[in-house]
Amino acid sequence: MSVLCRFFHGGLFHGRTPCLSVIGPRGVCCGVPRMDRTRRASTGLTSPVNLTYDVFDGKGTETPLVFLHGLFGSKSNFHSIAKSLVQRTGRKVLTVDARNHGNSPHSTVLTYEAMTNDLQHLLGQLHIGKCVLIGHSMGGKVAMVTALQQPSLVERLVVVDISPAQTTARTNFQAYIQAMKEVKIASDIPRSTARRLAEDQLRELVKERSVRQFLLTNLVEQNGHYAWRVNLEAIANHLEHIMSFPSFNTTYEGPTLFLGGSSSAYISSEDYPEIQRLFPAADIQYIPDASHWIHADKPLDFISSIISFLQS
Known part of the structure; x- marks a missing residue:
């Protein structure tokens, strides 16, 4: 294969x-x-x-x-x-x-x-x-x-x-977006450290560990800087549509x-x-x-x- x-x-x-x-x-x-x-x-x-x-x-x-x-x-x-x-x-x-x-x-x-x-x-x-x-x-x-x-x-x-x-009431995606937007990570640190720091910052708004781990699959390194590969702005602007x-x-x-x-x-x-x-x-x-x-x-x-x- x-x-x-x-x-x-x-x-x-x-x-x-x-x-x-x-x-x-x-x-x-x-x-x-x-x-x-x-x-x-x-x-x-x-x-x-x-x-x-x-x-x-x-x-x-x-x-x-x-x-x-x-x-x-x-x-x-x-x-x-x-x-x-x-x-x-x-x-x-x-x-x-x-x-x-x-x-x-x-x-x-x-x-x-x-x-x-x-x-x-x-x-x-x-x-x-x-x-x-x-x-x-x-x-x-x-x-x-x-x-x-x-x-x-x-x-x-x-x-x-x-x-x-309509699925809006079943998962608090708005909280996930807010939590991801608030994550701040220093440049030029090991990926494992960056991931641990990001999870620590997500924990307050994203209580379930499995969900945090899922969201962290989107954390990527770009020229020494860490960022989310998903387009958070577009998701936030269309969340009501996505839920409908x-x-x-x-x-x-x-x-x-x-x-x-x-x-x-x-x-x-x-x-x-x-x-x-x-x-x-x-x-x-x-x-x-x-x-x-x-x-x-x-x-x-x-x-x-x-x-x-x-x-x-």
Whole structure:
């Protein structure tokens, strides 16, 4: 199994409208037209950014799996999961950094429309005309929006511990942002020291050690100075939007799995009617003793649930 890291600079579609396409085993290209400039302008969409991603190459020819991380996350959150799924299914697996996260470019805009547009742009560049889309938290909402907007792109959908509902009251992300903004670290000190100092400063507003450790994955060194790689300003300015979900009258009819943690409140029975309205083929399951970060708490159960869903 080989792992490839890629960053697209575009330039693959000179002189024609890009399309989302896949070259099948018999050389057949099935295209889905991309949104033209007039429509993009009329809907207020900004141009897509070129997302960074990792590819875990499988030898199989089945539809690839594409993983989308949550708020403050990155593509590396799913690396161990991706490696295991390649070994157990033979499928190619992609893990993707959202805009303003990981190594993807920063932008002043952080909306689900923009993030969905970024993803569709990436899939078009990679000639992936159909995928199994797996998204956690914020990434789960991007996955849902993509499936509802472009159902032909999504063969199957897995939404991890999130629902198409308002989620503001369930996690104090505003406190996390404030705590991260207040962190001050001296230059030219060892990374281990910088990380320890940053955690000490986060502790007052971020009580859970696991959450502090998760946030600290974003602490990076740049020319001797330490900084957060996530775009805190963009996240803060769009937090209300991120916590909400766009309104849809369309449905996604494909096989769908909502996978929640039994110790998490992000998928509640109050959400079931809206889930069934938008995703009529949805199955809702919970992994015992798992929090919001199911894939970190119970990776083996998480992988087994994904494989069972792929085989159903």
